[in-house]
Amino acid sequence: MNALKVKAYDLRQDVLDIIVSGGGGHIGGDMSSMEIMLTLYSRMNVSPENQNDPDRDRFVLSKGHCVETLYAVLADKGFLDVEEVKAQFSKFGSAYIGHPHNTLPGIEMNSGSLGHGLSVCVGMALAGKMDRRNYRVYTLMGDGELAEGSVWEGAMAAGHYKLDNLCAVIDRNHLQISGNTEDVMAHHDLHARFAAFDWHVIDVADGNDVDQLNAAFDEAEQTKGKPTLIIANTVKGKGASIMENKASWHHHLPNAEEYAAISRELKERKEALLHE
């Protein structure tokens, strides 16, 4: 049993509470990316104590609509107060808006418009090389997001500059707003596509598994002379059967009954992990 695996279910409940309290949010992508962000923040050299240290690791949430999970993970790391986020999310005058905003502690860059994060991270990684600093730079993108041409401009630059201090993760949940990514705009062999841009590519069979993700991040750290892409095969809406693998849950707001059902299942899955 791994404490992080259990925590992922506690934080899913936080995400659900944040969304329901704020009256909206991107629940499907939040749930699919929980283990990715949680695992990353368990390894990254960043904390409330060193958040202004030029040597800290950096993370940019390129698929900014999944900010609710970022809030839950940042709160767990001590950057934010989760009860405050729940009380204020999306409310009038609130600092906790529906996308990352860097007036809040722990958030490096504003996002929400898809297709910016990777290029921003190329800049951060280049700066690290210029200044001979050892920090690492991470970004998380959606698979639907990859239709933005800017992603491929960033990918080309990262390969060109051999940015081995850069690691991008794709939340490969196969869904976007309008349906399956392969129907909307097909990616086919993503592994081959990024490899052709001079990236080291790692496929994670279960991107909701902390151990598999940790192994991939280890491999990324050891990879020299190339940026690393982790294709994390996840389940959109992971955590409760009513929302799993359903495009319509991209930004569905659970009603009271759905809220209860999701909470119940999150608890059951957590219990099952505790007894493993």
Next chain:
Amino acid sequence: MNKIANRAVMCEVLKEAAAKDKDVVVLCSDSRGSASLTSFADTYPDQFVEVGIAEQNLVSIAAGLASCGKKAYAASPASFITTRSYEQCKVDCAYSGTNVKLIGISGGVSYGALGMTHHSAQDIAAMSAIPGMRVYLPSDRHQTRKLFGDLLKDNQTAYIRLGRNPVEDVYEENNIPFEMNKATVLAEGADVLLVACGEMVKPIQDAAKMLNEQGISTGALDMYCVKPLDKEGLLKAAHGKKQVVTVEEHAPFGGLGSMVAQVISANDPKRVINLALPDSPVITGTSQEVFDYYGLNAAGIVNTVKKALEG
């Protein structure tokens, strides 16, 4: 209260047109749901192109289709189709003279708490600065229907901004005065002229009523055609007034207020006051909360007018 959003009316009009004309094509960028165009995509799959989350691609593909004779309607959130795809709008649509209708959905602050990435408060300024680009912000569902009916008949590019939520009717079902590129007079008055576009038209209509009831003779103009601005209509309506107040869901620079002030100052100088969003990210909240906070509602407009008349 009306429950039909302007974007839903747009879908109806485009479906009616597509039934008769196979050259009418709609393009979306993972935005068919947000644009209320899902039923178009389902009904006319052969006249629908999905490009994925790729707004620059969306606009250029639309321009390519249009250059081959299609009547291309590209719909994506207003923030993305304008500023993300700005060069494509400028070069492939306006400069190359293609018949692409650029539909910006959930314009202004419709997306509320999603923040500045999703707000389009620069679109009027940006799009108006492009030679050959027309800019329309219909005020209600009835005017939206009329506007799209006329747009379907012409063959030049245009940008049309629509809001997300249903808005109260400005016009009555069987009385919808509409002339292409002519502002609509909502109220006549001797002392003050209110000018607005899009979702701010209803508030000036209400404000004009309140002011007239309070003895301040006020006219109101629906300038849905921000570009080409109806100069003649504006100057006629402004003639003899003490002051002009413009109201828009846009940044304070380069929008309706700037354009109205330009025309008034050059031809019939008088005080022009611009009510708009601030030059900063707007406060978190729903559209209505944001409007109320910045005085972009009937009461706020009435206050502004009264204060200005005193001062």
